[in-house]
Amino acid sequence: xxxxxxxxxxxxxxxxxxxxxxxxxxxxxxxxxxxxxxxxxxxxxxxxxxxxxxxxxxxxxxxxxxxxxxxxxxxxxxxxxxxxxxxxxxxxxxxxxxxxxxxxxxxxxxxxxxxxxxxxxxxxxxxxxxxxxxxxxxxxxxxxxxxxxxxxxxxxxxxxxxxxxxxxxxxxxxxxxxxxxxxxxxxxxxxxxxxxxxxxxxxxxxxxxxxxxxxxxxxxxxxxxxxxxxxxxxxxxxxxxxxxxxxxxxxxxxxxxxxxxxxxxxxxxxxxxxx
Amino acid sequence: xxxxxxxxxxxxxxxxxxxxxxxxxxxxxxxxxxxxxxxxxxxxxxxxxxxxxxxxxxxxxxxxxxxxxxxxxxxxxxxxxxxxxxxxxxxxxxxxxxxxxxxxxxxxxxxxxxxxxxxxxxxxxxxxxxxxxxxxxxxxxxxxxxxxxxxxxxxxxxxxxxxxxxxxxxxxxxxxxxxxxxxxxxxxxxxxxxxxxxxxxxxxxxxxxxxxxxxxxxxxxxxxxxxxxxxxxxxxxxxxxxxxxxxxxxxxxxxxxxxxxxxxxxxxxxxxxxx
Numbered sequence: 197x198x199x200x201x202x203x204x205x206x207x208x209x210x211x212x213x214x215x216x217x218x219x220x221x222x223x224x225x226x227x228x229x230x231x232x233x234x235x236x237x238x239x240x241x242x243x244x245x246x247x248x249x250x251x252x253x254x255x256x257x258x259x260x261x262x263x264x265x266x267x268x269x270x271x272x273x274x275x276x277x278x279x280x281x282x283x284x285x286x287x288x289x290x291x292x293x294x295x296x297x298x299x300x301x302x303x304x305x306x307x308x309x310x311x312x313x314x315x316x317x318x319x320x321x322x323x324x325x326x327x328x329x330x331x332x333x334x335x336x337x338x339x340x341x342x343x344x345x346x347x348x349x350x351x352x353x354x355x356x357x358x359x360x361x362x363x364x365x366x367x368x369x370x371x372x373x374x375x376x377x378x379x380x381x382x383x384x385x386x387x388x389x390x391x392x393x394x395x396x397x398x399x400x401x402x403x404x405x406x407x408x409x410x411x412x413x414x415x416x417x418x419x420x421x422x423x424x425x426x427x428x429x430x431x432x433x434x435x436x437x438x439x440x441x442x443x444x445x446x447x448x449x450x451x452x453x454x455x456x457x458x459x460x461x462x463x464x465x466x467x468x469x470x471x
Numbered sequence: 472x473x474x475x476x477x478x479x480x481x482x483x484x485x486x487x488x489x490x491x492x493x494x495x496x497x498x499x500x501x502x503x504x505x506x507x508x509x510x511x512x513x514x515x516x517x518x519x520x521x522x523x524x525x526x527x528x529x530x531x532x533x534x535x536x537x538x539x540x541x542x543x544x545x546x547x548x549x550x551x552x553x554x555x556x557x558x559x560x561x562x563x564x565x566x567x568x569x570x571x572x573x574x575x576x577x578x579x580x581x582x583x584x585x586x587x588x589x590x591x592x593x594x595x596x597x598x599x600x601x602x603x604x605x606x607x608x609x610x611x612x613x614x615x616x617x618x619x620x621x622x623x624x625x626x627x628x629x630x631x632x633x634x635x636x637x638x639x640x641x642x643x644x645x646x647x648x649x650x651x652x653x654x655x656x657x658x659x660x661x662x663x664x665x666x667x668x669x670x671x672x673x674x675x676x677x678x679x680x681x682x683x684x685x686x687x688x689x690x691x692x693x694x695x696x697x698x699x700x701x702x703x704x705x706x707x708x709x710x711x712x713x714x715x716x717x718x719x720x721x722x723x724x725x726x727x728x729x730x731x732x733x734x735x736x737x738x739x740x741x742x743x744x745x746x
Contacts, residue, residue: 322599404682411676421696
């Protein structure tokens with residue numbers, strides 16, 4: 197039986213690309229219209245696993261997805277770094293001066309901002325997805341409108357790429373995580389990264405103390421972000437990613453953080469994807 | 472001459488509401504199709520000031536907007552906290568069982584997730600904006616489709632609110648900042664908050680040291696988030712918001728951070744909006 201993998205978006209999306217690169221091509225893809233639908237698909241066991249973007253080079257963390265993982269008690273069991281290549285695609289037979297509007301996801305538009313500065317006649321319009329715009333251009337035969345998406349999307353939706361690699365920065369990585377609704381036991385020797393959450397009162401001193409402990413335990417911080425605790429003014433939650441060489445170092449930090457912080461939670465323990 | 476204020480979105484959007492509450496009703500509104508257009512409007516002097524959402528109770532920071540402020544050297548000159556009330560609106564004469572799809576901004580959908588769990592027949596579809604969906608329902612006379620937006624949007628686009636206050640948490644605040652392309656001199660006595668950015672190598676120890684300094688200077692942290700520095704692995708930028716009682720405490724911290732960190736930058740010094 198094929199592994200059922202939920203993604204946000206449709207065929208040709210970057211989530212689709214990650215699902216294939218991580219799990220291979222022999223999977224059953226569940227296309228979801230939103231990240232919320234991805235979560236529902238996991239929790240109802242319609243899908244075994246899910247792929248979810250968590251951060252990219254331009255915009256940093258995609259914070260609503262942290263809230264979804266946390267609130268639904270999902271488990272991060274792996275991560276994948278995808279080099280995103282953005283291409284401008286249109287119905288065949290047009291050139292860039294025929295294009296009046298380019299529709300894409302806000303992050304994709306940001307990633308290509310420098311390219312479009314040279315074409316001020318093109319209006320940038322935010323849409324909900326990269327591949328969906330490519331699909332709509334084909335289905336509705338929209339002339340004068342371009343999509344920013346992957347080469348796979350151009351191929352699936354029969355569009356012509358009129359400018360390739362239009363993203364501004366060369367190393368345009370997006371970090372995706374692999375999610376499960378139940379914890380997967382992975383061998384402790386393989387674990388080199390963890391995503392944790394904890395709460396603190398709003399003194400910079402309390403956070404400094406926690407960071408000193410992490411440092412003393414030989415854990416290195418690869419991400420930190422605070423979120424106000426809902427309906428509790430002056431209380432903050434922190435999402436932190438840590439990398440380490442030995443799992444026992446993380447185990448030591450866990451027992452300390454359980455005492456020093458409130459609502460301490462491990463969102464996932466997994467193998468670090470190399471940069 | 473009226474003050475020209477750029478917002479992302481159209482009339483009836485939450486940005487529109489903030490512009491009016493902050494500047495009064497006698498302003499000239501520049502409706503922009505993306506946050507990138509908002510920035511262009513400021514930089515070309517088409518607008519004097521801009522309103523930009525930066526964080527909300529559910530999703531935390533809206534990080535792409537931090538990148539826009541930073542990359543374009545805009546100045547935060549004020550902040551505004553808006554209590555967001557979400558309402559489900561449709562073409563008149565329909566009830567909730569007539570509605571097959573609700574389109575809204577991903578964050579708005581998240582904010583109302585609990586409400587829709589009780590109506591599993593409704594498919595949630597991500598769109599780029601709250602008010603734009605309301606406008607489209609009216610213009611295209613879309614039956615069976617609902618929008619989540621403000622009461623003002625329902626009034627402007629002649630839709631009927633069939634469920635009000637459908638957001639899950641009662642205190643659903645979004646933090647907006649007021650932006651200018653040049654720094655506005657505001658009296659030092661009025662400044663009680665600052666947004667700063669700095670870079671550090673990836674040791675939790677380096678960040679702990681910085682936080683200790685902030686704590687010793689009597690500055691309180693209200694937000695921290697890391698962003699990987701583009702194309703520089705293992706180098707991190709941190710965006711930090713600080714509140715303080717005396718400007719001289721912040722001045723002391725500034726001179727220390729200029730020495731202890733790299734690429735230290737003040738994104739704005741302004742008056743703290745009370746919770």
